[in-house]
Amino acid sequence: MRHLLLxxxxxxxxxxxxxxxxxxxxxxxxxxxxxxxIYALGQGARIVARDTxxxxxxxxxxxxxxxxxxxxxxxxxxxxxxxxIVTRDTAGPPEVLDQLRKAAVPMVAVKDGFSESSVIDAIHxxxxxxxxxxxxxxxxxxxxxxFDSLHQSIESAGTPPRVxxxxxxxxxxxxxxxxxxxxxxxITLAGAENVMASAxxxxxxxxxxxxxxxxxxxxxxxxxxxEAEHDGNRADILDLPALAHTPAGQNGAFVEISPxxxxxxxxxxxxxxxxxxxxxxxxxxx
Numbered sequence: 001m002r003h004l005l006l007x008x009x010x011x012x013x014x015x016x017x018x019x020x021x022x023x024x025x026x027x028x029x030x031x032x033x034x035x036x037x038i039y040a041l042g043q044g045a046r047i048v049a050r051d052t053x054x055x056x057x058x059x060x061x062x063x064x065x066x067x068x069x070x071x072x073x074x075x076x077x078x079x080x081x082x083x084x085i086v087t088r089d090t091a092g093p094p095e096v097l098d099q100l101r102k103a104a105v106p107m108v109a110v111k112d113g114f115s116e117s118s119v120i121d122a123i124h125x126x127x128x129x130x131x132x133x134x135x136x137x138x139x140x141x142x143x144x145x146x147f148d149s150l151h152q153s154i155e156s157a158g159t160p161p162r163v164x165x166x167x168x169x170x171x172x173x174x175x176x177x178x179x180x181x182x183x184x185x186x187i188t189l190a191g192a193e194n195v196m197a198s199a200x201x202x203x204x205x206x207x208x209x210x211x212x213x214x215x216x217x218x219x220x221x222x223x224x225x226x227e228a229e230h231d232g233n234r235a236d237i238l239d240l241p242a243l244a245h246t247p248a249g250q251n252g253a254f255v256e257i258s259p260x261x262x263x264x265x266x267x268x269x270x271x272x273x274x275x276x277x278x279x280x281x282x283x284x285x286x
Contacts, residue, residue: 021106022131024084028077031069031088033119033265034110035060037126038086040266041135049080051091056260056267074099086129088112112264114185116147119268139266146269153276154191161192161283164216164248167203172240176206182262187220189268190275208242215246218253218282220275225259253282 026048029035035054038044044057049064051072066076070092077085077096082105089109091097100107108129110122120140127136165177165187177183178200187194195214196206219237234254243249255278261271 019106019108020128020131020133021084021108024106024130026081026083027130028066028080028082028085029054029087030066030072030077030085030091031110031112031263032056032260033122033263034086034088034126036265036267037123037139038130040123040139041127041130041132043130043132046130048082049077053263056265072096074103078103078105084108084129086110086126114180114182114264116189116269119264119266120144122264123266143266143269146273150189150191150269150273150276153273157191157276157280161217161253161279162195162215162247163187163192163218163220163279164195164211164214164243164246165220166237167222169237169240170205173205174211174240174242175203176211177203182264183220185264186257186261186268186272186275189272190279192218192276192279211242212245216248217251218255218279219243219248220255220257220279222259222262223256251282251284253284255279255282 025046027038027046028049029038029047030051032053032055035047035050036056038047039057039060047063049066050060052065052068054060064080066080067073069088070090072091074096077100085100085105085107087107087109090112108125110125111118120143123136123140123143127133165183167175167177167183176196177194179194179197180201181203184194184197195216221237234252237243238249238252238254248254257275258271260267261275
């Protein structure tokens with residue numbers, strides 16, 4: 001019996017330190033990845049409201065929306081009568097989180113991150129908070145197997161593509177991802193190289209000269225959302241003077257990715273595998 005208890009503790013690293021609320025039945029879920037995990041654990045019926053970034057699975061859109069994750073109001077969150085708030089720790093603003101902590105409603109902050117371990121840790125954290133650690137153990141194992149399969153794909157692939165992630169095109173001025181971003185995280189996880197990762201943190205408008213010098217093999221952007229045409233479609237981007245002089249522009253190497261892939265939720269390994277395959281195909285590598 002002692003061996004079984006020790007094994008369970010190893011599988012659920014948060015269980016010994018985090019609070020559990022198995023009776024909570026009116027949860028406000030803040031952060032798309034958090035909401036996805038709750039549904040993946042079969043606990044979606046316990047959610048009474050969500051934030052604007054929570055769009056998956058589709059049925060979540062029928063729930064009340066308490067606002068954008070980083071522009072919350074304490075009144076809006078508390079107005080739906082929650083008995084538990086589960087949020088990403090990057091939600092805000094900070095003063096609102098402080099108000100929520102002072103309210104008579106438990107709040108669990110799930111650590112944000114852009115790595116394989118952050119995804120697995122978040123699954124365990126949510127499972128513990130909701131009082132279903134056994135379910136999160138099983139699900140975390142399934143997701144870890146997806147990551148393991150991804151690693152095998154990377155090990156058998158050729159030279160990593162050099163990737164330029166463009167967040168937006170503002171009249172030819174490109175806002176590009178550096179280190180410490182979801183874009184950098186998913187590129188790295190896919191086994192490729194973010195050409196701007198060593199240059200700066202966050203997102204930055206880059207000069208034509210810097211983009212030409214970076215010499216990306218592939219340009220990566222987010223897929224368009226809704227009915228609006230993405231302002232960064234293949235022709236508009238690759239025909240820009242700066243990119244026309246890069247390997248990506250010369251070879252027409254352009255890939256789009258779901259915005260959800262940058263959030264590092266439970267589908268991250270699958271997104272990274274799709275991106276891996278697409279980047280190598282765009283670069284012309286088997």
